[in-house]
Amino acid sequence: MGRSPCCEKAHTNKGAWTKEEDDRLIAHIRAHGEGCWRSLPKAAGLLRCGKSCRLRWINYLRPDLKRGNFTEDEDEIIIKLHSLLGNKWSLIAGRLPGRTDNEIKNYWNTHIRRKLLSRGVDPSTHRPVNESVPDAKTISFAAVIKEEEKIFRGFDHCNRDKTQILERCPDLNLDLQISLPSINQEAIPPLRRTSLCFSCSLGLRNSKECRCTSSSSNSSSNTSSGVGTVGGLDFFGFKSRVLDYRSLEMKYN
DNA sequence: AATTGCCGCAACCGCCCCCCA
């Protein structure tokens, strides 16, 4: 038995939303709030799929949406976040108030990709287009074990157990941690040490999150704020729990 | 003025994850 459909497809409208449908949806959400999208269309008197209502509200009708063109600052933030997070549009949108994941995804595909290509940057890898990428090395443990089996086949008299072979490949814990590039400020001549805060490095100079100071002495304090926070800036949302950090962790046990 | 091709964006589709019974 397959999955039950999210709605009665036969009796739902598709395509562009009418003004009347928008008004009904807005009125319903104003009165009852968001939630239970599956039952919302019926309650609101809409011949739409619940998912369609959700999309329409989130991407178009929500009152806190920022309409209009993206600013240069927003462009740069999107580029930097994309280089860190990849196509995690919802995470990127979470760091840009008033913008939706769909909007950012479309904007990326239509404008930023072209912008990066014109700069000679590959939008997928964020590396120069003509930069030769070193051959990727794939470590295959299965291949290692096969090789070892070949070797040990000649030593059958030893009654060597396969588990002994496997013990040669201990469990790995490949936890990935993300953090700011570690720069040893002590190794840099005093005059060249930077006090640029992370906000400024994202192109948000003079923003309220800016922690830059005229003195370079504060720069070290920025690195002691813990993972995901820089100078008190909750960049990765660890404090606000916007970012599901588990998606950035790979475990092999 | 009509046609064609391209571009941008809203909306849809299907998969995946999480929560709860």
Add this chain to the structure above:
DNA sequence: TTGGGGGGCGGTTGCGGCAAT
């Protein structure tokens, strides 16, 4: 512990508008 349902997400599609011819 497990399975089903609901919601969220990323990729894709299709339509409308606009520029070029």
